[in-house]
Amino acid sequence: MISAGIDSGSATTKAVLVRDGIDVSHIIRPTAFDFISAAEKAYEEILDYAGIGRKDVDHVYSTGYGRESIKFADKNVSEITAHALGVLHLYPDVNGIIDIGGQDSKVISVNNGRVTDFLMNDKCAAGTGKFLEYTARALEVSIGDLGDLALASKKPADISSMCTVFAESEVISLRAKGLSKEDIAAGLIVSIARRVAVMARKISLKKNVAFVGGVAKNVGIKNALEWELGTELYVPPEPQITGALGAALYGSR
8 A cells, every 4th residue: 555645834845655654755845835836746756756656646645734725635634643643653652742843833742652732832933943044044054054053152142032023133132242153043042942841841741752843953952952851852864754754654544
């Protein structure tokens, strides 16, 4: 059996093909401003990569922000369920999941393979990929370099605001006070980690926690979260595809 999962996110669209319960290929591409077109292109790309046609796929399940707009999907599944299934497939002993994407952050508690509680912050972009994008631009560095820059800090800056709208002006103000890029980056990352850690503690995430989403690729945030939570985090080799993987696995059931 071949099933496909499409995770239609605000920043990126992910597609995963699963054959008999095993992830065989995945694609990540920008969503831009067109959920439908991005999903179509991601699906076509992954089919081409796998060398199969649409008729060879038994089920297509969608998840993510744009899941209901993907008309070629057989059904859609919630992001919480999809990420839980995807992560549990990779780490069966996991008790909690932290997912930080482009526009929101989620913490999920699981027990014996079932979601028992979750919290989501989708009203404010603070602590998300979008926030990191704005602050990296204000620091005139690439978002990929932000984590390594923070690790070089000797004294993280004290960040008073986490508002994405004022992120650039906050960074400029700190630079005017003579703070280094390294200390500002570290201060921003510590602030994000503390914010997410508060959410995690509210649903009692303590150990065996996985960190997924695009922001999980930021080594600075991973380290800061581990420090705040007092536990080592599991990070998949490709942390952006767990939602699409979970959707595909849901379809294969």
